[in-house]
Amino acid sequence: xxxxxxxxxxxxxxxxxxxxxxxxxxxxxxxxxxxxxxxxxxxxxxxxxxxxxxxxxxxxxxxxxxx
Amino acid sequence: xxxxxxxxxxxxxxxxxxxxxxxxxxxxxxxxxxxxxxxxxxxxxxxxxxxxxxxxxxxxxxxxxxxxxxxxxxxxxxxxxxxxxxxxxxxxxxxxxxxxxxxxxxxxxxxxxxxxxxxxxxxxxxxxxxxxxxxxxxxxxxxxxxxxxxxxxxxxxxxxxxxxxxxxxxxxxxxxxxxxxxxxxxxxxxxxxxxxxxxxxxxxxxxxxxxxxxxxxxxxxxxxxxxxxxxxxxxxxxxxxxxxxxxxxxxxxxxxxxxxxxxxxx
Numbered sequence: 001x002x003x004x005x006x007x008x009x010x011x012x013x014x015x016x017x018x019x020x021x022x023x024x025x026x027x028x029x030x031x032x033x034x035x036x037x038x039x040x041x042x043x044x045x046x047x048x049x050x051x052x053x054x055x056x057x058x059x060x061x062x063x064x065x066x067x
Numbered sequence: 068x069x070x071x072x073x074x075x076x077x078x079x080x081x082x083x084x085x086x087x088x089x090x091x092x093x094x095x096x097x098x099x100x101x102x103x104x105x106x107x108x109x110x111x112x113x114x115x116x117x118x119x120x121x122x123x124x125x126x127x128x129x130x131x132x133x134x135x136x137x138x139x140x141x142x143x144x145x146x147x148x149x150x151x152x153x154x155x156x157x158x159x160x161x162x163x164x165x166x167x168x169x170x171x172x173x174x175x176x177x178x179x180x181x182x183x184x185x186x187x188x189x190x191x192x193x194x195x196x197x198x199x200x201x202x203x204x205x206x207x208x209x210x211x212x213x214x215x216x217x218x219x220x221x222x223x224x225x226x227x228x229x230x231x232x233x234x235x236x237x238x239x240x241x242x243x244x245x246x247x248x249x250x251x252x253x254x255x256x257x258x259x260x261x262x263x264x265x266x267x268x269x270x271x272x273x274x275x276x277x278x279x280x281x282x283x284x285x286x287x288x289x290x291x292x293x294x295x296x297x298x299x300x301x302x303x304x305x306x307x308x309x310x311x312x313x314x315x316x317x318x319x320x321x322x323x324x325x326x327x328x329x330x331x332x333x
Contacts, residue, residue, distance in 0.1 A: 006120040026123055032133055033121055034166035036158075041165050059120065061162050065102060065132055066117025066148050067092025067234070067283030 001054040015054070020047040022058070033062045076311065078279050080256055081172060081204035081225040083142070085112045088273070089303040090144065090258065092283025096292065099135040105286055106136065108296035115144045115174055115281070118163050143167055144206065146174040151187070153177060153194035160198060173198070174228070174260075174281075176208035184234040188215050192222065199223035208260050211245040213252060220255050227253060228260035228281060231272060235284045237264030240271050250276045266295075266302035273306025274314070 002011050003022070012025065019042050023029055035042045036059040042050050052058075077084040091111040096102040106114060114136060145163035147156040160173045175194055179187030188210055198205050204225045209215055211229040219227050229249055232238035239262060240246065250257045256278035263269050263282045272280050280303055289295035 005123060008123075010123075028121065028123075031121070031131070032166060034118075034162040036162060039158075041161055043165060059162070060123070061118050061166065062121045063116040063132055063143070063145065063163075063166060064119045065093040065096065065099075066119075066146055067094045067115055 001052070003052060004055070004057040006058070006060055016051050018048055019050045019052060022052060023047065026060075028060070031062065033060055035060050076307070078256065080113075080206065083172075085142070086110075087112045087300075087303075088279040088307055089269070089299055090115065090279055090281040091286060091296070091299075092281070093132060093136065094283055095287035099130060099132060101292060102132070103135045105292045105296040106141075108293045108300065109286065110300045111141075113142045113144050113172075115146050115283070117148050118145055118159050118166065138167065142172065143170060144172060144174045145170070147176050147194075149178070150176070151178050151190070153190045153197065156190070156194040157197050157201075160203060161201075164203070171202060172204045172206070172225075174206050174208060175224075186210055186230070188212070192218060195219055195222045195224055206258070211242050211249065213245060213248040216249040216257070217252055220253060224255065226256040226258055226278070228258045230261040231259045231268065232262030234261040235288075236262055237285060237288075238262055239264050239268040240275075243271065243275055246272070246275050246277070263299075266298040269299050269302040270306035270309070273303055274309050276310055279303070 001015050002009050019035060038057050077086060078088045087110045089109055089111050090113040091106055091109050092115045093102050147159045150156040150159055156175055156177050164170055177187050177190040177194055179185050186208055195205055195207055199222055206226040206228055207219050207224045208228045209219060216227045216229060231240040258279040258281055259272040259277050260281040263280060263285045269280045286292050286296045286299060
């Protein structure tokens with residue numbers, strides 16, 4: 001399936017997997033981040049349950065230096 | 068005696084108390100080590116952070132800001148820098164709340180123009196209404212318009228933060244008269260945010276009666292950021308003490324010399 005992650009398309013072998021799987025796949029495990037899927041926040045507590053499918057648009061954000 | 072005053076003179080925002088009245092940004096530093104050293108020198112307890120897309124190709128072991136500024140040691144103030152609409156600002160802060168485990172204290176800023184970074188107050192007010200209703204404690208960056216500042220208070224913001232001058236300009240306090248009106252009318256803390264260039268600017272803000280000062284570039288873009296951070300700490304403290312002490316009245320000239328008029332040699 002293809003997902004749009006932070007504005008860029010990325011392809012993955014499975015046709016569907018969970019947000020937790022995506023985090024692992026992207027090597028982001030243990031990082032403090034927040035994820036939005038199609039404009040809706042996915043709470044960390046639901047990473048295992050929320051399944052991603054073809055075309056889902058994800059925003060993955062973190063805290064950076066700013067004023 | 069002055070120590071007693073300092074202990075009891077805390078900055079109160081949204082039900083929490085802070086010993087430092089200097090709030091600092093975490094952007095524009097050489098590296099995270101310098102960010103941390105400057106923040107330590109500033110004595111700041113509240114630090115602003117921006118919310119940005121995570122670098123996906125990133126090396127898993129690469130250090131992050133949070134490694135150098137652990138969220139359990141500082142109060143994070145996530146901002147909406149770079150947002151030009153109420154919708155984007157609200158969305159950004161909802162992500163920040165999720166990112167920071169339900170953290171409610173936020174800095175709202177909605178910009179109106181990329182050249183000046185002047186705030187768009189119509190969008191800011193729209194965002195403030197949504198955020199307050201959504202349970203956020205909103206510290207709001209705003210123009211120095213006293214009517215707007217009062218409206219933001221009435222909406223339920225926990226602090227108003229008028230600009231001293233444009234973001235990153237270092238031009239200092241350009242309209243102390245408006246700031247004084249805002250302070251006189253406010254029942255919530257007024258902090259100067261943006262425009263401070265050097266220590267005296269921070270002192271002036273505090274002498275006017277501001278409850279605090281928020282700055283980033285004045286420290287980060289100084290020749291020696293860590294030293295300037297220390298200077299700002301002293302400047303904010305000095306300005307606050309001067310405000311509490313109450314300054315002497317200004318007079319064009321004085322017929323009251325400081326030395327005795329009697330006992331002069333003949």
